[in-house]
């Protein structure tokens with residue numbers, strides 16, 4: 001195939017650059033040239049999520065260096081392969097990637113967290129950004145462990161949620177759930193909906209899954225994709241609603257998939273005897289959740305935080321999406337050209353869209 005991007009070229013692309021809080025600019029920057037082991041891909045579709053909005057509002061995040069290229073969910077097509085990259089990669093292949101890679105044994109020292117089997121806590125984790133651009137450079141570690149080919153016939157849009165779904169795959173793998181359990185998922189945004197879908201597929205029709213949110217349109221989607229109940233808890237009466245729906249005011253597993261202190265507090269209040277709060281939504285450091293440690297001890301209330309994903313979770317997420325196991329068409333509620341990134345960020349904040357797909361111009 002002919003590539004529009006030649007090695008050593010100084011061609012420019014119009015990409016999103018984050019400069020600080022609420023300061024993102026579309027700028028002409030050089031199209032990257034892949035170094036040893038790296039791959040350059042054309043971004044066919046990108047996806048914007050709540051993390052992007054948080055990064056945009058805060059102007060900083062552990063995932064990104066400022067000023068820097070922005071965006072972390074994409075699927076595309078390889079246009080150039082750097083020297084020494086694995087021979088399985090070639091121009092023209094359609095691919096999807098995660099946004100990070102942990103230590104690899106033959107690429108420098110392996111950190112203590114990776115050695116103890118906790119790669120999502122990797123101390124040398126390498127993040128990658130730049131999905132909101134016509135082209136993205138994939139670093140060598142990522143090429144080796146978190147880049148996946150898209151099967152023939154599967155549209156790029158169908159697998160673009162590989163990275164966020166991988167976070168849910170990790171969580172569902174690590175949180176023990178019994179067939180008799182009731183699970184409450186607080187938040188029916190895209191991540192909460194991934195939770196509903198993944199739990200239903202994994203645990204079958206008998207698991208009680210309750211979706212809680214303030215928006216009826218989102219709760220309707222939750223019920224379509226597998227929630228036993230969708231309850232609008234905007235009146236602050238979640239316990240009463242739960243009692244009416246499932247005969248008890250609490251649940252065995254309560255997933256906070258909102259990302260706020262208030263939602264964590266509400267979620268903890270819904271955890272029953274022997275139950276677990278899953279802290280899944282990310283909250284800025286410094287926010288304090290009060291815990292009744294008497295109750296925590298005598299009722300064995302657990303708190304299980306889940307952050308990010310590991311390479312096997314990314315592979316499993318890519319597989320599930322390519323196999324059509326996730327109702328992606330219900331989650332994509334808007335498509336915009338990349339040039340309308342600011343509007344897309346605003347829509348995330350207003351919660352008028354579940355997921356917006358951004359399409360770069362090449």
Ligand SMILES: [Zn+2]
Nearest residue numbers: 103111114122
């Ligand atoms: Zn590591």
